[in-house]
Amino acid sequence: MKEFEATFRLEAAFGHADVTSLAAGWVAEAEADVGILSLQVVGSTGGITTIEYEPGALADLERALEKIAPVEGRYRHNERWHDGNGFSHLRSALIGTSLTVPIRSGALVLGTWQQIAVFNFDNRSRERALVGLLLE
Amino acid sequence: MKEFEATFRLEAAFGHADVTSLAAGWVAEAEADVGILSLQVVGSTGGITTIEYEPGALADLERALEKIAPVEGRYRHNERWHDGNGFSHLRSALIGTSLTVPIRSGALVLGTWQQIAVFNFDNRSRERALVGLLLE
Amino acid sequence: MKEFEATFRLEAAFGHADVTSLAAGWVAEAEADVGILSLQVVGSTGGITTIEYEPGALADLERALEKIAPVEGRYRHNERWHDGNGFSHLRSALIGTSLTVPIRSGALVLGTWQQIAVFNFDNRSRERALVGLLLE
Numbered sequence: 001m002k003e004f005e006a007t008f009r010l011e012a013a014f015g016h017a018d019v020t021s022l023a024a025g026w027v028a029e030a031e032a033d034v035g036i037l038s039l040q041v042v043g044s045t046g047g048i049t050t051i052e053y054e055p056g057a058l059a060d061l062e063r064a065l066e067k068i069a070p071v072e073g074r075y076r077h078n079e080r081w082h083d084g085n086g087f088s089h090l091r092s093a094l095i096g097t098s099l100t101v102p103i104r105s106g107a108l109v110l111g112t113w114q115q116i117a118v119f120n121f122d123n124r125s126r127e128r129a130l131v132g133l134l135l136e
Numbered sequence: 137m138k139e140f141e142a143t144f145r146l147e148a149a150f151g152h153a154d155v156t157s158l159a160a161g162w163v164a165e166a167e168a169d170v171g172i173l174s175l176q177v178v179g180s181t182g183g184i185t186t187i188e189y190e191p192g193a194l195a196d197l198e199r200a201l202e203k204i205a206p207v208e209g210r211y212r213h214n215e216r217w218h219d220g221n222g223f224s225h226l227r228s229a230l231i232g233t234s235l236t237v238p239i240r241s242g243a244l245v246l247g248t249w250q251q252i253a254v255f256n257f258d259n260r261s262r263e264r265a266l267v268g269l270l271l272e
Numbered sequence: 273m274k275e276f277e278a279t280f281r282l283e284a285a286f287g288h289a290d291v292t293s294l295a296a297g298w299v300a301e302a303e304a305d306v307g308i309l310s311l312q313v314v315g316s317t318g319g320i321t322t323i324e325y326e327p328g329a330l331a332d333l334e335r336a337l338e339k340i341a342p343v344e345g346r347y348r349h350n351e352r353w354h355d356g357n358g359f360s361h362l363r364s365a366l367i368g369t370s371l372t373v374p375i376r377s378g379a380l381v382l383g384t385w386q387q388i389a390v391f392n393f394d395n396r397s398r399e400r401a402l403v404g405l406l407l408e
Contacts, residue, residue: 001170001272003240034273036310036405038172040238043247044188051365052316056349060362063348064340068200076199077192090196093187093231097250100236100370102312102405104275109403111315114369131245133172133238135271135407136273137306137408139376174308176374179383180324204336212335213328226332229323229367233386236372267381269308269374271407 002030004132010120014062018053020115026132035103035136042129045088047095047119065091084123091121138166140268146256150198154189156251162268171239171272178265181224183231183255201227220259227257274302276404282392286334290325292387298404307375307408314401317360319367319391337363356395363393
């Protein structure tokens with residue numbers, strides 16, 4: 001079991017970063033041949049999933065989330081707490097904050113066009129932590 | 137590898153419970169320092185995710201699910217089986233029934249406002265089982 | 273740690289297969305009593321979740337995805353790449369491509385009506401790979 005952590009400064013609402021190379025580096029550093037990498041974006045307004053990390057697909061995902069959980073929508077969370085990030089909690093609960101990726105032959109099992117993307121859905125720019133635990 | 141299980145009586149359609157303390161207790165009981173906790177809500181109408189567990193954010197999530205999978209909607213599942221829980225299966229498939237949470241320094245890796253919530257989406261109150269497997 | 277892999281020829285847009293028996297066979301082959309099975313559908317247009325695998329519930333899920341990510345919608349991804357599978361990437365990012373299932377008493381922890389379903393969301397029929405890593 002090996003532990004890793006990195007932090008990212010991400011934009012508000014739909015800030016994103018491609019962490020595929022970072023995660024691949026962790027696998028290389030651990031010299032793992034077979035195992036799983038469990039990733040967690042820490043916090044109730046973060047997110048993680050896999051996607052073809054290119055501006056078009058990302059814009060499509062942002063638009064879909066904007067329909068389900070619009071930035072300017074009305075939220076019971078905001079009425080109670082007045083922090084304006086009701087949409088952020090909703091996006092995070094729907095996309096999820098954890099992801100498990102298998103490792104085989106010393107590499108993450110991902111498709112050619114499949115990248116690991118982390119998100120900051122909060123209504124302000126955030127320094128977000130990504131934690132990785134590697135089990136062999 | 138340690139096994140845990142707990143059951144909850146949850147309301148219909150969007151019954152929920154905060155299991156963060158329970159899961160933290162499992163980690164403490166196992167005296168785990170570093171590892172992962174794999175959680176599964178058993179059944180095709182359950183759900184699990186992380187969210188700020190407060191009435192506002194929960195109401196926002198319920199409203200979003202009501203748009204995507206309304207309780208009173210028309211479902212092919214219901215036409216075939218007449219059990220009225222088509223919306224339940226849809227909500228469960230979208231939110232998911234399993235969650236993996238890393239453990240570091242003897243604690244679950246979660247944000248300050250981030251809780252683990254389990255759901256019963258079925259159209260009747262259910263006794264739901266949560267199974268946890270802890271790997272060090 | 274044991275490795276497994278299988279491939280499936282799946283239809284376009286919402287091709288699906290029930291892999292519950294296959295995964296149960298992997299658990300039996302590994303003679304695992306307690307553990308976790310980490311599954312990954314490889315590729316940026318695949319998907320995996322649990323659902324009651326019957327035509328009604330599957331049709332309901334397809335209709336819900338058609339609302340969120342319609343096959344005939346307009347996508348920024350398509351405008352850039354002209355490959356017509358913008359909806360596929362969106363569906364995959366929302367449903368997810370990985371799933372972790374606990375194993376207890378030598379069996380996958382699943383409800384009676386809960387099956388593991390893999391999906392091909394691409395706009396053409398695809399040979400899709402499912403990778404399973406079993407940790408005891």
